[in-house]
Amino acid sequence: MTKSKSTGMSDKASDIILVTICTVVLLIVAYPLYYVLIASFSDPYDVYAGKTFLLPSGFTFDGYKAVFADPKIVSGFLNSVKYTVIGTIFSVVMLYITAYPLAQKDLPGRKWISLFFVFTMYFGGGLVPTYLVVRDTGLMGSMWALFLPGGVGVGNMIIVRNYFQNSIPHDLVEASEIDGCSKFRTFLSVVIPLSMPILAVQAVFAMVAYWNDWFTAMIYLGGKGEPLPLVLRGILMKSSAASEQASMISGGYAELNKQTELIKFCSMIVAAVPMLIAYPYVQKYFEKGFMAGAVKG
Amino acid sequence: MKKSETPVRISAAGSAALSQRSGKTLGQRLLDNWQLYALLLIPVVLTVVYKYIPMYGIQIAFRDFDPNLGFTASRWVGFDWFTRFFKAPTFWRMMKNTVLISFYGLLWSFPVPIILSLIINQVRFHKFKRVVQTVLYAPHFISVMVICGMIKIFLSPTGGLLNLLLGTQIDFLTQSEAFRTIYIASGIWQDAGWGCIIYLATLANVDPGLYEAAKMDGASVFQRILNIDIPELLPMAILNLIMAAGGIMNVGFEKVWLLQTDLNKATSDVIAVYVYQQGIEQAKYSYSTAVGLFNTAINIVLLIIVNKIASKASDVQFV
Numbered sequence: 234m235t236k237s238k239s240t241g242m243s244d245k246a247s248d249i250i251l252v253t254i255c256t257v258v259l260l261i262v263a264y265p266l267y268y269v270l271i272a273s274f275s276d277p278y279d280v281y282a283g284k285t286f287l288l289p290s291g292f293t294f295d296g297y298k299a300v301f302a303d304p305k306i307v308s309g310f311l312n313s314v315k316y317t318v319i320g321t322i323f324s325v326v327m328l329y330i331t332a333y334p335l336a337q338k339d340l341p342g343r344k345w346i347s348l349f350f351v352f353t354m355y356f357g358g359g360l361v362p363t364y365l366v367v368r369d370t371g372l373m374g375s376m377w378a379l380f381l382p383g384g385v386g387v388g389n390m391i392i393v394r395n396y397f398q399n400s401i402p403h404d405l406v407e408a409s410e411i412d413g414c415s416k417f418r419t420f421l422s423v424v425i426p427l428s429m430p431i432l433a434v435q436a437v438f439a440m441v442a443y444w445n446d447w448f449t450a451m452i453y454l455g456g457k458g459e460p461l462p463l464v465l466r467g468i469l470m471k472s473s474a475a476s477e478q479a480s481m482i483s484g485g486y487a488e489l490n491k492q493t494e495l496i497k498f499c500s501m502i503v504a505a506v507p508m509l510i511a512y513p514y515v516q517k518y519f520e521k522g523f524m525a526g527a528v529k530g
Numbered sequence: 531m532k533k534s535e536t537p538v539r540i541s542a543a544g545s546a547a548l549s550q551r552s553g554k555t556l557g558q559r560l561l562d563n564w565q566l567y568a569l570l571l572i573p574v575v576l577t578v579v580y581k582y583i584p585m586y587g588i589q590i591a592f593r594d595f596d597p598n599l600g601f602t603a604s605r606w607v608g609f610d611w612f613t614r615f616f617k618a619p620t621f622w623r624m625m626k627n628t629v630l631i632s633f634y635g636l637l638w639s640f641p642v643p644i645i646l647s648l649i650i651n652q653v654r655f656h657k658f659k660r661v662v663q664t665v666l667y668a669p670h671f672i673s674v675m676v677i678c679g680m681i682k683i684f685l686s687p688t689g690g691l692l693n694l695l696l697g698t699q700i701d702f703l704t705q706s707e708a709f710r711t712i713y714i715a716s717g718i719w720q721d722a723g724w725g726c727i728i729y730l731a732t733l734a735n736v737d738p739g740l741y742e743a744a745k746m747d748g749a750s751v752f753q754r755i756l757n758i759d760i761p762e763l764l765p766m767a768i769l770n771l772i773m774a775a776g777g778i779m780n781v782g783f784e785k786v787w788l789l790q791t792d793l794n795k796a797t798s799d800v801i802a803v804y805v806y807q808q809g810i811e812q813a814k815y816s817y818s819t820a821v822g823l824f825n826t827a828i829n830i831v832l833l834i835i836v837n838k839i840a841s842k843a844s845d846v847q848f849v
Contacts, residue, residue: 247751251653255662258646262723263665265680268691281689331573334566341559346570353577355833358584359822361809365597366584384576416565445673448784452810462675469679470788497683501676508671513664520731 266505273297273498277491280498296499299492306500309464313444316379316460320443323380325436328393331385333420336397354387367453378453379446389435396431397424430518437515441508461504468493468500591820604816611820620799628800628825631786632778635714640774642718643725644767648755650726651733663730666723678788681716704793713785713798732766733759772840776833779825801825 272280276291284290300306334340335347357363363382372378401424409419425432447462554562586601591611593604615621646666653659669677684691687701702708736758744754783802790798801821809818 243750247652248654251649251751252655252658254649255653255658259662259665262669262719265684265691265719266668269680269683283689283694327573327576330569334563334570337563337566339559340563340566341556346574349574350577353581356585356826356830357581358587359819359826360805361815361819361822362584362587362590362601363580364810365587365601365815366580370579381576382580384580385573416563417569420569441671445671445675447673447675462673465673465675465679466788469675469682497679501679505672505676509668512667512671516664516667519667519727520734 269498269501273495273502277494281494293495295492296495299496300499300503303496305464305467306461306503309459309461310503312458313461316376316446316450317440317443319376320380321436321439324383324386324439324443325432327385328390328435329425329432332390332393332397333424335390336394338398350385350387350390353384364452373453374455374457376454376458379443379449382449386439389438393428393431393435396428401427430521433515434518434521437512440511444508465500465504469497588819588823590816591823593816595816595819607816611817612824614817615821615824620804623796624799624801624804627797628779628781628802630797631710631713631781631800634710635717636771636774636778638714639718639722639725640771642722644729644763646722647726647729647733648759648763651730651759652751652755663723663726666726668723669720670724672720674784674788677716677720678785681712681789685712703789703791706794706796706798709789709794709797712789716785728766728770729763732763736762769840772836776836777829778832779829
């Protein structure tokens with residue numbers, strides 16, 4: 234498709250313009266990330282002196298060594314992995330067990346049950362009442378406080394439900410039931426295998442949400458089992474005034490500060506990279522996923 | 531779709547069963563579907579406990595909440611908490627900041643994904659197009675915490691990237707005039723690419739024959755964008771705009787809270803942060819609930835107005 238016969242001069246000219254604009258946008262988006270990456274391998278003094286723009290300068294692994302030697306960061310990382318794995322499984326299971334029954338057009342009460350869920354999309358109890366209920370149900374300090382209050386992600390549930398309705402042949406489900414499969418059995422061995430693309434997209438969405446979450450953890454975990462973003466908060470959001478003064482004076486204090494600055498870059502990379510590796514695998518399904526939701530909202 | 535040939539065939543007996551099911555009573559149908567209801571049990575219970583009970587708990591906005599007495603038994607105080615909020619010294623500042631951040635945010639962020647997707651859609655080199663999309667989606671997958679860390683580092687007066695490029699030593703995060711720009715620009719950087727998906731998906735539905743016909747008539751790429759793509763996107767864009775306008779009081783808590791300093795509060799003080807500070811940090815449960823409810827109430831009114839406009843617009847635009 235890159236070369237069609239009717240391609241005239243004006244098309245070539247517009248190709249150049251389009252590609253140029255896209256390249257500029259691409260650089261604007263990519264450069265800040267690239268800068269953090271090269272800074273994480275560079276001497277912080279060089280970074281602050283403006284010597285690190287295109288390539289790392291004063292190449293060093295010290296930052297990463299310090300990050301992986303820091304027990305708080307390591308335990309934050311492991312906590313995040315744990316919450317992400319359990320949370321993703323929980324969320325996807327919840328989505329599926331809600332969406333599948335609601336995709337059955339002949340289920341008595343389907344409309345009302347759907348409304349019951351959809352209503353929570355538009356109206357909620359708000360921060361404090363929810364907080365009080367989580368507290369009163371004894372979830373404070375437990376990792377289940379990160380999963381249970383979220384319940385069913387209703388927007389995503391609608392996307393999955395529409396996918397079940399529109400993309401899985403109803404005949405197939407009926408046939409399998411007539412041949413003696415129970416509704417559970419049909420769900421497990423016919424519907425789930427046929428819905429892999431949407432499952433993959435939903436799993437990645439859930440994964441990203443749990444990996445990046447810190448607010449829920451901050452208010453419900455009470456400082457125990459902090460996930461990585463919360464540990465990062467201590468590293469990144471510290472008042473910079475102290476570190477600036479420190480950078481003015483030389484000696485041991487400044488040396489310590491240098492490490493702190495380097496750790497900032499490295500810890501951001503450690504927090505961001507896992508998700509940046511994951512999403513391109515399901516990228517081709519994004520559009521489909523969104524359109525499935527847009528068909529009947 | 532190879533799997534669609536799974537070894538299940540409709541037998542003669544099967545189709546007989548199929549024709550019988552319509553004659554069943556409601557009781558039988560409920561019984562037939564018991565497994566589906568069983569699947570729904572846990573989601574329904576969780577939704578009742580963590581969504582509907584908190585809704586019921588909103589009444590503490592009108593009570594002086596005492597944890598020992600619970601949601602319903604605490605003393606009724608009517609609108610006291612609301613009037614207290616209206617009289618708070620920062621009330622108007624928070625209202626103004628909340629509305630302005632949202633309004634300017636919408637104004638700047640809304641057109642970007644549309645323009646980007648119109649451009650990306652016309653790129654004919656598929657591999658390049660895919661790379662552009664992949665890179666543009668990337669920031670969406672990064673935690674707000676990391677984004678705010680990057681903002682802090684890039685805007686730092688000593689050695690921050692922006693100051694290095696400008697040759698200045700300005701501490702942007704202590705300047706209240708800069709806060710909205712920082713908030714909105716970083717938001718566009720993070721989510722404009724992601725916002726393209728829905729528009730790109732819409733544009734993917736354009737009949738290729740239309741483009742071919744336009745080419746035959748000698749239409750340039752820009753004429754094709756103007757006459758084919760933009761009309762195709764318009765309904766979706768209007769729908770998105772209307773939805774966004776309905777959420778104008780929903781300023782995200784996380785980024786504002788992380789970027790807020792004592793010195794930029796004149797523009798960064800928003801209702802969502804106040805709700806958190808009063809409710810969770812200071813445990814003023816009733817007061818915080820009242821403030822949150824006030825915010826929600828404005829949102830609902832906006833949503834109703836916007837829905838009215840949407841149904842009017844749909845008469846003109848969508849049919």
